[in-house]
Amino acid sequence: MQHVTVTEYDPRWEKLFEEEKRLIASILGDNAAEIYHIGSTAVDGLAAKPIIDVMPVVYSLSAVDEVKGAFEQTGYEYLGEFGIKGRRYMRKGGDERTHQVHVFHVSDRQNVCRHLAVRDYLRTHPDEASAYAQLKKRLAAQFPYDIQSYCDGKAQFVTELERKALQYYDCEKR
Numbered sequence: 001m002q003h004v005t006v007t008e009y010d011p012r013w014e015k016l017f018e019e020e021k022r023l024i025a026s027i028l029g030d031n032a033a034e035i036y037h038i039g040s041t042a043v044d045g046l047a048a049k050p051i052i053d054v055m056p057v058v059y060s061l062s063a064v065d066e067v068k069g070a071f072e073q074t075g076y077e078y079l080g081e082f083g084i085k086g087r088r089y090m091r092k093g094g095d096e097r098t099h100q101v102h103v104f105h106v107s108d109r110q111n112v113c114r115h116l117a118v119r120d121y122l123r124t125h126p127d128e129a130s131a132y133a134q135l136k137k138r139l140a141a142q143f144p145y146d147i148q149s150y151c152d153g154k155a156q157f158v159t160e161l162e163r164k165a166l167q168y169y170d171c172e173k174r
Contacts, residue, residue, distance in 0.1 A: 002095045004150045006133075006140040007050050013041040016052050020099055024056055027070045031063045032056050033106050038115045040136075043122045047133035049140075051093075054101045055115055064088045064103050076101065087111065109171060117169035118162055125168075128161065 017037040025032055039053030040046045058064055065088070068078045075092045076099075082089035088103035104111045122129045135157055143149040 001145050002097065002147050004140045004144050004147055005049060006047050006136045008047050009043075009045045010041075010050065011044075013048075013050070013052060017042070017054065020052055020054055023074060024054060024101065027067050027074070028056060028058060028064070031058045031060055033059060036116065036119075038102070038119050039100075040122075040132075042119050043129060045126070046122060046129045047137060049136075051097050052099045054099065055112070056101065056103045057106050057112055058103055059106055061086070061088060061103065061105050071101075084111070113169065113171035114162055114166060117165040117171070118158075121161070121165035121168050128164070132157065132161065 014037070021035045021037070024035055028035075034057045036042075036055040036057070037053070038055045039051070040048030041050070041052050056064075071078055071090055076090040077092070077094075079089045079091070081087050084102075086105060086108050088101075090101040090103075091097050092099040102111075102115070106112075122132065135154060139150045139153040143153065
């Protein structure tokens with residue numbers, strides 16, 4: 001059972017991302033167009049579940065499927081699309097997850113853009129980041145072993161956050 005914990009920002013998260021980025025790049029090779037740090041751990045100062053979210057953008061999703069075994073050898077659980085068409089999702093760490101990988105094709109501008117938009121919006125809007133942190137802390141305390149209720153509790157806020165972020169972020173320039 002996954003324990004939902006939200007901790008204060010940890011500056012080591014960036015280093016953990018860089019280490020994982022190198023590992024993922026070594027597996028994906030030339031298939032990787034870019035590898036981004038996304039999610040709350042990518043926002044300096046933002047409290048978060050201590051799970052590093054990584055978003056590789058690739059030229060071929062089938063080539064990602066072909067290296068599934070290499071990911072599994074490094075501790076990842078390879079879950080395929082896992083609810084989002086055109087994504088490849090992996091996680092590491094079991095119930096006390098440490099990393100999540102969300103792979104999208106370079107042509108999937110909608111999903112790539114929305115992740116980068118939210119990250120960058122939170123980086124430049126500290127009041128929104130603070131409100132989000134407070135909500136996550138409250139929900140983690142309320143639902144320490146119920147990830148679904150934690151996520152459901154964030155859903156409305158995240159939907160509105162994404163809407164604002166997409167207005168702020170120019171996807172065409174990315």
